[in-house]
Amino acid sequence: MAACAVLAPALALAKPAGDYDALIERARAGDYEPALAMLRQQGPAAGERAVHDHIVIAGWAGRPAEAIAAYETLPAGAALPASVQLAVARAYRDARRWPEALDSYRAGLRRHPAQSAFAAGEIMTLADAGQFAAATQAGERWLKRRPRDADSRLALSYVYARQGMPFEALHQADQALDSAPGTPYVLREYVFALQDARMADVALELARRHAGLFDARQMRGLEADALAQQARLAAMPARSEAERIAIADRALAGYDAAISAWSPLGEEARDDVLRARIDRLHALHARVRMQDLIQEYEALLAEGVQVPRYALNDVASAYLYLRQPERARDLYRQVAADDALRNDDPEQRLATQTGLYYALAEGEQYDETGAITDAVGSDYAPWLYYKGQATRMPNDLNLESSQTVAASRLQADDTVDAQQRLEDMVRRAPNNSGLRADLATVYRARSLPRASEIELKMAETLAPRGLAVENGQGFTALDLQEWRQAEALSADTLARSPENLTSRRLAREWQVHQKAELVITGYRGLANDSPVTGNGDFGIDAVLYSSPIDYNWRVFGGGGYAAGDFEEGRGNYRWLRTGAQWRGRDLTVEGEVSTNDYGHGVKPGVRLSAAYDLDDHWQVGGSAAVMSRDTPLRALTNDISSNGLSMYVRWRANERREWTLSAAPSHFSDGNSRWELGLSGRERVYTAPHLKADLELGLSTQRNTRDGAPYFNPSADFMALPGVRVTHTLYRRYETAWEQIGTLGAGAYSQRGYGTGGVIALGYGQRYRANDVLDMGAMITGTSRPYDGDRERELRIVFDLAYRF
Numbered sequence: 001m002a003a004c005a006v007l008a009p010a011l012a013l014a015k016p017a018g019d020y021d022a023l024i025e026r027a028r029a030g031d032y033e034p035a036l037a038m039l040r041q042q043g044p045a046a047g048e049r050a051v052h053d054h055i056v057i058a059g060w061a062g063r064p065a066e067a068i069a070a071y072e073t074l075p076a077g078a079a080l081p082a083s084v085q086l087a088v089a090r091a092y093r094d095a096r097r098w099p100e101a102l103d104s105y106r107a108g109l110r111r112h113p114a115q116s117a118f119a120a121g122e123i124m125t126l127a128d129a130g131q132f133a134a135a136t137q138a139g140e141r142w143l144k145r146r147p148r149d150a151d152s153r154l155a156l157s158y159v160y161a162r163q164g165m166p167f168e169a170l171h172q173a174d175q176a177l178d179s180a181p182g183t184p185y186v187l188r189e190y191v192f193a194l195q196d197a198r199m200a201d202v203a204l205e206l207a208r209r210h211a212g213l214f215d216a217r218q219m220r221g222l223e224a225d226a227l228a229q230q231a232r233l234a235a236m237p238a239r240s241e242a243e244r245i246a247i248a249d250r251a252l253a254g255y256d257a258a259i260s261a262w263s264p265l266g267e268e269a270r271d272d273v274l275r276a277r278i279d280r281l282h283a284l285h286a287r288v289r290m291q292d293l294i295q296e297y298e299a300l301l302a303e304g305v306q307v308p309r310y311a312l313n314d315v316a317s318a319y320l321y322l323r324q325p326e327r328a329r330d331l332y333r334q335v336a337a338d339d340a341l342r343n344d345d346p347e348q349r350l351a352t353q354t355g356l357y358y359a360l361a362e363g364e365q366y367d368e369t370g371a372i373t374d375a376v377g378s379d380y381a382p383w384l385y386y387k388g389q390a391t392r393m394p395n396d397l398n399l400e401s402s403q404t405v406a407a408s409r410l411q412a413d414d415t416v417d418a419q420q421r422l423e424d425m426v427r428r429a430p431n432n433s434g435l436r437a438d439l440a441t442v443y444r445a446r447s448l449p450r451a452s453e454i455e456l457k458m459a460e461t462l463a464p465r466g467l468a469v470e471n472g473q474g475f476t477a478l479d480l481q482e483w484r485q486a487e488a489l490s491a492d493t494l495a496r497s498p499e500n501l502t503s504r505r506l507a508r509e510w511q512v513h514q515k516a517e518l519v520i521t522g523y524r525g526l527a528n529d530s531p532v533t534g535n536g537d538f539g540i541d542a543v544l545y546s547s548p549i550d551y552n553w554r555v556f557g558g559g560g561y562a563a564g565d566f567e568e569g570r571g572n573y574r575w576l577r578t579g580a581q582w583r584g585r586d587l588t589v590e591g592e593v594s595t596n597d598y599g600h601g602v603k604p605g606v607r608l609s610a611a612y613d614l615d616d617h618w619q620v621g622g623s624a625a626v627m628s629r630d631t632p633l634r635a636l637t638n639d640i641s642s643n644g645l646s647m648y649v650r651w652r653a654n655e656r657r658e659w660t661l662s663a664a665p666s667h668f669s670d671g672n673s674r675w676e677l678g679l680s681g682r683e684r685v686y687t688a689p690h691l692k693a694d695l696e697l698g699l700s701t702q703r704n705t706r707d708g709a710p711y712f713n714p715s716a717d718f719m720a721l722p723g724v725r726v727t728h729t730l731y732r733r734y735e736t737a738w739e740q741i742g743t744l745g746a747g748a749y750s751q752r753g754y755g756t757g758g759v760i761a762l763g764y765g766q767r768y769r770a771n772d773v774l775d776m777g778a779m780i781t782g783t784s785r786p787y788d789g790d791r792e793r794e795l796r797i798v799f800d801l802a803y804r805f
Contacts, residue, residue, distance in 0.1 A: 032061035044073040059087040067091035082112040098129040120155035127159040135159045150180040166197040200225035220272040234286035248287035255280040288499030290318040325363035332356035366689040433463035446654040448616045449479035474506045483551040515804040517545040527795040531712045534564025554581045571637030573598040586613045598636040622647040634711040642668040656684035672706035690729040721747035754789035776801040
């Protein structure tokens with residue numbers, strides 16, 4: 001019995017032949033087999049003392065069945081020496097024959113009341129049999145009789161340990177050590193109690209001071225526990241980044257040294273080496289060495305090792321970190337499908353559920369996430385009630401699960417629900433900087449960067465150096481065009497936590513911002529007879545922006561070409577332009593000069609545009625152009641140019657709703673003055689992870705002062721075109737997305753002097769984005785509408801591309 005330390009029995013043997021004595025002495029030294037072979041051969045006929053020896057030595061050799069068989073050859077009720085009676089009771093206990101073991105311990109206690117080992121054995125056997133209440137009562141009764149008895153204390157410690165109460169067990173072991181401070185077996189059990197109570201570093205230090213009490217296997221176990229404790233400490237979020245990294249590095253160094261020392265021992269230490277390699281996965285995870293973790297995991301699999309479920313969450317998390325969500329999903333499902341999940345520590349269970357959700361979401365399997373988020377949202381009560389404590393305590397896991405559910409809504413583009421949930425949580429916990437940072441993320445997703453900035457400033461007062469807060473401020477600074485601030489925040493968070501995915505994401509966005517940019521737009525008429533654009537019309541414009549200069553400036557240059565066939569002949573228009581752009585908080589200004597060649601000489605042009613954000617909802621802007629490129633190509637073909645102004649006011653509630661009112665007066669070189677007024681709006685009516693639908697409305701009118709111009713020039717007209725736009729995601733993998741877009745519009749066009757006619761517009765297009773640097777798309781649009789009372793049809797393709805390099 002390990003907990004009570006064998007009481008060094010003295011075998012009361014007469015002196016038989018010298019060979020017999022020699023074999024018994026060898027057995028006492030640990031060489032059991034020769035004595036057992038001799039005793040088996042002699043059998044019961046050798047006499048009572050030989051049977052007693054057989055029982056004791058078989059017990060030493062760990063052969064309870066043989067000890068029991070030898071005992072059962074004795075007459076029923078035979079009186080046994082204390083050491084033999086104890087060996088019989090232990091044999092029954094080792095054989096899990098609880099009733100016989102209890103009878104034997106109780107019989108021994110009756111015959112040898114001074115031997116506390118029998119009382120201790122009874123107490124521990126009751127615990128082995130699952131009779132914990134009886135075991136505890138028996139232990140407490142015995143301690144009342146002998147409060148300083150170390151064996152009884154150790155027995156009660158064993159009872160508590162079997163019930164999963166390691167600190168109560170440690171208390172009893174500590175009391176036993178206080179009663180018998182110089183007793184080796186008590187010290188051993190105290191060390192093991194420390195180990196079970198997860199005080200492995202203290203246990204290892206004490207064991208090293210008394211190394212003679214522990215064999216090599218036990219020392220390896222203590223060292224492995226101490227290393228595992230370091231790895232757990234490194235993963236605790238309450239510690240600073242630098243401290244956690246230092247602890248993880250120490251743990252990894254310890255694992256490397258232990259594995260190197262134990263591996264040459266071969267089969268003797270094989271289980272310890274495997275345990276160290278498996279536990280080392282957690283230290284690698286804490287150090288965010290995810291690629292190393294995966295390599296070690298796959299090496300273990302290749303060796304035929306079955307990695308236990310407690311390590312699989314770290315492996316799954318590493319796959320998710322490395323953007324392999326399908327591998328992560330399979331491992332999380334393996335852990336979640338195990339019957340042991342319901343018995344997991346609630347924190348571990350939530351980690352499994354949360355990990356499975358993110359693996360499914362990042363793999364775009366949103367149809368399977370509902371059951372996971374429902375469980376996450378309902379499994380963790382908001383309050384905890386502790387025995388003996390009058391006040392309830394908030395459940396941190398309830399907060400964490402609520403944050404996960406809110407994040408799931410945001411990831412599924414249900415920004416309205418995500419905002420409502422987080423605003424409610426912030427109202428209930430206004431001093432939680434993490435919640436405020438999460439709410440700021442939702443505001444950014446809803447195109448409300450100033451609201452995000454305010455929320456993050458409030459979070460900053462609570463956690464000035466919080467990583468989530470600083471990263472959020474960095475993303476918000478980019479949205480607000482606060483370039484210096486964004487650079488400083490990104491540099492700081494990347495230096496502090498280079499492995500953090502959000503820090504790396506911010507650094508990537510800053511890196512992309514620093515690149516040059518090529519923007520190309522164009523169109524091609526496929527089957528047109530429009531009096532505005534001509535037949536077989538084609539146009540393209542390309543402009544190259546430099547990398548940012550002194551944060552706010554970019555210079556650019558480009559050119560374009562447009563052509564179309566009209567009754568007067570073919571029109572061709574070429575232009576070159578160059579200029580500069582200034583971007584700062586709330587304001588973007590762009591100015592350019594250009595040369596314009598449309599068949600009647602080369603003429604210079606100038607354009608100046610600006611956009612100013614009043615707040616998160618209102619923006620005003622406008623432009624002024626001499627030799628405007630918005631002049632109809634047919635007018636240019638007839639050597640008529642124009643100068644123009646444009647102004648707009650835009651109201652944007654959020655990413656789902658916006659309206660723009662625009663006005664554009666222009667004056668043509670033939671004396672015509674044109675006034676254009678427009679109102680356009682968009683309202684989201686359906687949102688799902690891979691499908692969105694928007695209602696759109698366009699209202700426009702124009703007036704011209706000249707009649708009979710050689711270009712389409714109605715004296716007055718009005719168009720109303722409501723429609724719907726549906727966007728379907730065909731493929732998405734992190735920063736790469738492929739979408740298809742369908743549009744349908746049906747309205748009316750009224751032209752003074754020509755009446756009113758219907759307008760129908762159909763469109764289909766696709767859009768592709770990749771790696772943050774490429775965004776391109778094309779759309780084919782078919783339109784049927786009247787011009788000067790005649791119905792005409794157009795089919796054209798429009799394309800655009802933006803590439804950063």
